[in-house]
Amino acid sequence: MEPIEKFRQETRTWLEANCPPSMRTPYGDDGDTVWGGRKAVFNNPEAKIWLDRMAKRGWTAPTWPKTYGGGGLSKEENLVLSQEMRRIKARVPLASFGLWMLGPALLEFASEEQKQKFLPPIVRGEIRWCQGYSEPGAGSDLAGLQTRAEDKGDHYLVNGQKIWTSYADKADWIFCLVRTDTSKKHDGISFLLFDMESPGVEARPITMISGASPFCETFFTDVKVPKENLVGELNKGWTIAKRLLQHEREMISGMGLGSGVGSSASLESLAKDYFGENNGRIASPALREHIAQQKMDAKAFALTLQRTAEEAKAGIGTGAASSIFKYYGTELNKRRYELMLEILGTQGLGWEGEGFTPTEIGITRSWLRSKGNSIEGGTSEVQLNVVAKRVLGLPD
Amino acid sequence: MAFVLTEEQQLLRDTATQFFQQRVPLSNLRHLRDTKDPYGFDRSVWKEMADLGFAGILTPEQYGGTDFGPVGLGLVLEQSGRTLAASPLISTVLLCGAIVQLAGSATQRQDILPTIAAGETIMALALEEGPHHNPTHIATTAAANGASFRISGKKTFVLDGHIADKLIVAARTSGKYDDKSGVTLFIVDPKAEGVSITRTHMVDSRNAANISFDKVAVGEDDILGSIDGGSDVLEQVLDIARIGISAEMLGSIQEVFDTTVEYLKERKQFGVPIGSFQGLKHRIADLFAEIELCRSVVLDGLAALEARRNDVPQIASLTKARLSDTARNMTNEGLQMRGGMGMTDQFDIGLFMKRARVAAATFGDANFHRDRYASLEGF
Numbered sequence: 027m028e029p030i031e032k033f034r035q036e037t038r039t040w041l042e043a044n045c046p047p048s049m050r051t052p053y054g055d056d057g058d059t060v061w062g063g064r065k066a067v068f069n070n071p072e073a074k075i076w077l078d079r080m081a082k083r084g085w086t087a088p089t090w091p092k093t094y095g096g097g098g099l100s101k102e103e104n105l106v107l108s109q110e111m112r113r114i115k116a117r118v119p120l121a122s123f124g125l126w127m128l129g130p131a132l133l134e135f136a137s138e139e140q141k142q143k144f145l146p147p148i149v150r151g152e153i154r155w156c157q158g159y160s161e162p163g164a165g166s167d168l169a170g171l172q173t174r175a176e177d178k179g180d181h182y183l184v185n186g187q188k189i190w191t192s193y194a195d196k197a198d199w200i201f202c203l204v205r206t207d208t209s210k211k212h213d214g215i216s217f218l219l220f221d222m223e224s225p226g227v228e229a230r231p232i233t234m235i236s237g238a239s240p241f242c243e244t245f246f247t248d249v250k251v252p253k254e255n256l257v258g259e260l261n262k263g264w265t266i267a268k269r270l271l272q273h274e275r276e277m278i279s280g281m282g283l284g285s286g287v288g289s290s291a292s293l294e295s296l297a298k299d300y301f302g303e304n305n306g307r308i309a310s311p312a313l314r315e316h317i318a319q320q321k322m323d324a325k326a327f328a329l330t331l332q333r334t335a336e337e338a339k340a341g342i343g344t345g346a347a348s349s350i351f352k353y354y355g356t357e358l359n360k361r362r363y364e365l366m367l368e369i370l371g372t373q374g375l376g377w378e379g380e381g382f383t384p385t386e387i388g389i390t391r392s393w394l395r396s397k398g399n400s401i402e403g404g405t406s407e408v409q410l411n412v413v414a415k416r417v418l419g420l421p422d
Numbered sequence: 423m424a425f426v427l428t429e430e431q432q433l434l435r436d437t438a439t440q441f442f443q444q445r446v447p448l449s450n451l452r453h454l455r456d457t458k459d460p461y462g463f464d465r466s467v468w469k470e471m472a473d474l475g476f477a478g479i480l481t482p483e484q485y486g487g488t489d490f491g492p493v494g495l496g497l498v499l500e501q502s503g504r505t506l507a508a509s510p511l512i513s514t515v516l517l518c519g520a521i522v523q524l525a526g527s528a529t530q531r532q533d534i535l536p537t538i539a540a541g542e543t544i545m546a547l548a549l550e551e552g553p554h555h556n557p558t559h560i561a562t563t564a565a566a567n568g569a570s571f572r573i574s575g576k577k578t579f580v581l582d583g584h585i586a587d588k589l590i591v592a593a594r595t596s597g598k599y600d601d602k603s604g605v606t607l608f609i610v611d612p613k614a615e616g617v618s619i620t621r622t623h624m625v626d627s628r629n630a631a632n633i634s635f636d637k638v639a640v641g642e643d644d645i646l647g648s649i650d651g652g653s654d655v656l657e658q659v660l661d662i663a664r665i666g667i668s669a670e671m672l673g674s675i676q677e678v679f680d681t682t683v684e685y686l687k688e689r690k691q692f693g694v695p696i697g698s699f700q701g702l703k704h705r706i707a708d709l710f711a712e713i714e715l716c717r718s719v720v721l722d723g724l725a726a727l728e729a730r731r732n733d734v735p736q737i738a739s740l741t742k743a744r745l746s747d748t749a750r751n752m753t754n755e756g757l758q759m760r761g762g763m764g765m766t767d768q769f770d771i772g773l774f775m776k777r778a779r780v781a782a783a784t785f786g787d788a789n790f791h792r793d794r795y796a797s798l799e800g801f
Contacts, residue, residue, distance in 0.1 A: 294801035308801050315789075318796040322740045329718040333425040340426045350711035413710055414703035418683050421698045 046072035063154025094145035124148035158202030175204035194229035194242035217263035236394035353409035356399035424725035462629035472541025485535035492727035496669035503673025513582035518545035525647030546586035548577035564593035583631030605652035661738035665723035743791035746782035
């Protein structure tokens with residue numbers, strides 16, 4: 027047997043024996059997602075068992091080196107693992123900005139000591155991280171950030187304010203961009219890690235148009251940060267920041283293929299339910315055409331993700347297509363929710379209470395949430411600028 | 423790995439690229455147009471294309487073809503689209519060759535396929551009867567008369583119709599207008615009594631004709647496939663043609679995109695290249711995204727044909743709709759971004775725009791295919 031097939035057999039056997047039955051069922055609501063951390067909440071005790079078992083094998087971070095608690099899997103083995111997990115509809119054991127964003131950046135830029143200290147608790151879901159990037163005055167112009175970190179000999183003293191810090195109120199640590207040189211823009215930024223329980227840190231949730239509060243304003247007043255928590259060189263944090271943004275954009279661009287309530291619902295069956303049908307056709311011809319267009323665009327986008335992956339694996343292609351994923355994926359997801367809202371009519375315009383099903387309310391809230399997709403992690407306009415400059419070589 | 427070319431396919435693409443750039447540059451189409459060339463394409467070029475194996479690309483080796491398959495044909499068509507090369511690839515190879523291969527008897531295949539592969543026989547499919555593509559809107563009849571038939575009716579937009587050595591005609595042997603069943607395919611000699619052919623001059627300077635049939639006599643031997651069974655053959659062949667012409671459009675779109683980006687870098691206004699203006703940057707970057715998606719669907723469509731996947735009809739409609747829309751948008755934007763010069767005949771953008779519209783209308787436009795896609799998907 028080929029080694030990879032042997033790996034598949036072993037993986038299948040292990041998953042069958044170790045993935046609890048309730049972890050093979052669809053997510054009920056957002057609360058079913060496991061984020062880990064000191065304040066971890068498990069709606070279901072089996073979610074904790076599943077996390078611990080997967081973390082012990084390093085399979086929450088399958089491709090990270092074993093030295094840091096990862097699974098040490100090759101790309102090919104990782105693909106097999108995800109296929110086998112999908113086969114039994116296994117839930118993702120751990121959702122984490124540490125896994126998706128910080129970890130890959132630490133593997134590339136951090137010191138050996140830092141990797142040993144920070145990576146294993148991410149794998150085990152013990153420490154939940156948040157991202158301190160945007161500021162009130164630094165959105166698309168991220169490098170204009172003003173949060174200061176002053177050198178005080180044995181520590182840095184951090185003062186300033188971040189915004190749109192996802193789950194800052196629930197996170198244990200923050201990876202934070204700070205200004206360490208006010209005389210330069212990009213070359214005056216450093217990448218700092220610190221504990222959110224440090225004196226002087228305050229996170230205030232922001233109520234969004236969807237009614238939820240996933241983002242915070244985060245204030246730093248004379249926060250003392252040990253010097254060993256600087257990642258990479260002083261004033262060279264922008265390089266790390268940009269690389270981490272790539273990981274973030276990859277994470278967000280997957281949304282074009284659906285996330286949020288109703289993302290797995292079929293537009294056409296919803297339309298048949300809410301509009302009725304004539305001889306198997308959606309009763310509204312105009313809506314039918316819009317749905318066809320949406321489905322065709324989504325299929326074309328999925329094929330493009332697949333093509334890029336195959337080209338990368340074969341070592342060909344420029345990878346240029348990946349620069350459009352964040353832009354196209356998020357715009358596609360927004361159009362999908364607009365279409366869902368049109369399909370639901372006034373049933374899609376309820377806020378709460380009686381008269382609306384939980385799914386209807388969920389779709390409405392997800393429609394509102396989806397508006398942020400083309401803003402967070404680099405606006406659509408910034409993405410188009412990146413394509414124009416880096417891919418097409420157009421002048422500034 | 424459907425999206426990664428084999429070495430043989432890469433070689434074919436390189437050969438095709440070089441051939442069209444050197445032997446059939448865009449000036450070739452201008453020359454054909456300006457001299458009102460009676461053939462509408464360059465016969466010696468077609469012979470060279472046959473010698474390179476392009477004409478027999480879908481034909482098995484036993485009939486003298488190269489059998490490179492749909493992916494190979496797509497690569498050649500894409501490159502032909504870059505220079506707007508006029509040739510009988512669509513009429514003779516994509517449509518008629520595929521029909522004969524699919525539905526022809528052993529004798530018909532032996533008679534016809536080798537001469538197509540050799541570049542000797544030009545064929546045309548007489549299908550459409552109205553201004554909008556519709557394979558079941560057939561009023562032309564073939565009335566049984568003993569063992570023979572008499573074809574009567576009017577066909578329009580017959581690609582390469584006025585120079586074809588043989589015609590394939592879709593006519594009703596039963597059923598009524600718009601019925602899927604009852605259509606039969608006949609091989610008809612364009613010189614037969616009762617056939618009247620008028621060349622139509624289209625905006626893209628490519629060949630088309632209106633053809634009327636007045637009690638044209640055909641025999642049993644001229645039937646392709648089974649009586650009343652033509653629609654199934656047509657659907658399969660039209661899907662090949664839809665994906666094939668999409669590959670051609672992809673080449674044209676890419677050419678217009680590339681030259682437009684160059685123009686944005688070169689053309690200066692207010693003392694700076696116009697490509698530095700964000701109003702243009704965002705539009706061209708958005709088109710970049712759309713074109714990347716176009717490339718993915720064309721490659722997947724060709725791979726679907728090659729693997730005889732059962733979702734060929736869906737991917738054919740998806741591909742034809744997306745490429746038709748993007749070809750329109752790209753040529754519109756390409757013209758607008760060139761300003762007044764884009765309106766002149768001297769600039770090539772107008773030629774690409776004209777071809778984009780004809781190609782979009784050929785084998786069903788985006789509206790036709792969105793509707794078909796929805797039906798195929800069960801809504």
